[in-house]
Amino acid sequence: MSAYIQKLIAQGEHLQLDFKFEISDSKKIARSLVAFANTEGGKLLVGVKDNGVVAGVRSEEEYYMVEAAAQMYCRPQIEFATREWDVDGKKVLEIDIPKSNSGPYSAPDKDGKWMVYIRVHDQNLLANTVLLKVWQMKKRKKGITIRYTDKEKVLLEYLDQNNNITISKFQRIAGISRQVAEKVLVDLITLQIIYMDITEKSTFYLINPDINSDPFSKMKIKSR
Known part of the structure; x- marks a missing residue:
């Protein structure tokens, strides 16, 4: 079943796809979640480096950090779906975030101020006034x-x-x-x-x- 993930990875990061080598900061990942929700929705592939190399998910805690991000650091809370994939013996976590019909969603910036983020190409940017x-x-x-x-x-x-x-x-x-x-x-x-x-x-x-x-x-x- 790894062919599906391999095809996704081959696309490279774009408007609706982002790679995460690891998740170590729930607040930071919350910005990615709200950016996808505020734009066209999208997927996070955890355990994949920016260059597309599969490193694998290193800890079971990474799922719980995404869950904490969605529940604690997204306003309002974001619903998401997850699937685990095996790619040559390495686990990749797929996080699917739907497009919001009721947003905008916000997440804390580096200083803790709640801000609205959007997805532009392969970046998360602040929504302007x-x-x-x-x-x-x-x-x-x-x-x-x-x-x-x-x-x-x-x-x-x-x-x-x-x-x-x-x-x-x-x-x-x-x-x-x-x-x-x-x-x-x-x-x-x-x-x-x-x-x-x-x-x-x-x-x-x-x-x-x-x-x-x-x-x-x-x-x-x-x-x-």
Whole structure:
């Protein structure tokens, strides 16, 4: 039955797959659990080095550390499933974390502060304020009505001529505060007019390529 795990390992680490040589810190592994749950779900393979070499699980305690992470260091608690696999006489622990439909989940950072993490490529990154507000907006039952003002016009005209924009750039060209810029971005992301490209160093905002030529045609718009 090791062929299944070997195929997974051959994929390398990615958005929905992470290798762990060992688990020695429940708080640290909690960040991986919430990152998967907040994004697309995923799997942890314990007993596998970053380069894909199978080292095997060294202690039975590692399962209990994952359990402690899910119950004590994830808010709310995360449900997960486990399976053990034998790979050439070495045990690999598969931890399966489903995508959350009720998040976001949080875990303590290195200083003990509870933070929301997401999975980006093969990394766990902090969720930014805009994304957190988008999640809050999507939980609302009410529809969204926005005003097509100079702020929205400046942003969309810039993105019509450029591939992407950062929030700081948007602030500068529109002459607005960060709080106002966040509100505009949150509304347009929630309405799927634009989307975020989150990287380790920055976050970029781009026009959604799936919208038609008039991005406001299908929405309730109030002119200023």
